[in-house]
Amino acid sequence: MKIKIITFTEKGAELAAGLKAALGGHETELCLRGKAQGVSANVESLDDLCREAFEQGTALVFISAMGIAVRSVAPFVQDKLTDPPVIVMDELGLHVIPVLSGHMGGANGLALEIAEATGADPVITTATDINETFSVDLFAKENGLRIVNRDGIAKVSASALKGKPVTISIKDYPPQEAVDVIIADDMELADSDEGEGKKAERPAVESLATIRLCPGRYAVGMGCRKGKSFDEIREFAERVLADNGIDAAEVGAVATIDIKAEEPGIKALAEYWKVPLITYEASLLEKVQGDFASSEFVKKTVGVDSVAERSAVLAAGSGSKLIVRKQAENGMTIAVAEKH
DSSP states (O other), X not given: OEEEEEEOSHHHHHHHHHHHHHTTTSEEEEEEXXXXXXXXXXXXXXXXXXXXXXXXXXXXXXXXXXXXXXXXXXXXXXXXXXXXXXXXXXXTSOEEEEEEOSSSSOHHHHHHHHHHHHOOEEOOXXXXXXXXXXXXXXXXXXXXXXXXXXXXXXXXXXHHHTTOOOOEEESOSSOSSOEEEXXXXXXXXXXXXXXXXXXXXXXXXHHHEEEEEEEOSEEEEEEEOTTOOXXXXXXXXXXXXXXXXXXXXXEEEEEEEGGGTTOHHHHHHHHHHTOOEEEEOHHHHTTOOSOOXXXXXXXXXXXXXXXXXXXXXXXXXXXOEEEEEEEEETTEEEEEEEOO
16 A cells, blocks of 8 residues: 655654655655655655645544644545545554544554554544444455446445345356345346347335445456556556546456566555456466466576466456457556456
8 A cells, every 4th residue: 555644743744754664565754744744755845745645545643733734635525435545543552543544545544553663542533433234345455346336335334334144146147035235247228028129127226225236347457567666557557548438446356476566666556446466376367267478588487388367367257358469568467357
């Protein structure tokens, strides 16, 4: 995860430096302001810093008063399904509080990670977490599913909080009876047998389920030279998708070889798109059947002749089709497969 730690005091700067070291698995930047600027740090204005974070899906960790954080991000808050995680920690490191995007953005998980690394007390306030009940938005994120009707989140959560069982129908449309959650690819108008040009309307989603989740249609396979930045990878990937008429919202997974599992730019792209990052060993990629672009250099380097194409097809599953063959640019490769 790409993280910016913002603080305003000397004591906060000391905590921020320790936190940066503790979060070694993430791409972390110190952004020190006010009395904390005696240390080399980011010098963007706070307004520009927050705007950029919301545009790029970067997590913000404020070591400050809660009010400072809230006022700083308020102009940029848009949607709980797309906003980045925002966390507040006091300068003594006593408490760490997820403020925004606890589930879809991962703020709750990051707060718990910070708490474990620093000994701070995590203050989690989302009802489904503190009551240890089913969270449909977290379920969607963890399984690479897109939430179609966002109003259903609160309804399913309210039902779960009352202790009612949550029913889920997977690839069964229409279900035999009303359920809480439908997971299916397509619930639009379907061709009927009544004659050419006529359509038969399927029952409204609301009459069958509280919320609809849709699997991503595409798997994006990626490879890159070590150290490629998130900005470079994101710009390249989104340009390739746009050139091929693919909406990034329909991507269900980012895939690569296992030796790139900790590559910050690729990890950040998956987190930005809020989809799983799936990694495969070279020996498994080598077994994928198909006509793939082959590179002897890549094979000597990582143990398999093609990373982007093979990983895209493997992640998309049986019967998938490679619809964007490998494209390479400045040390980055991408391919896209469509699920069957």
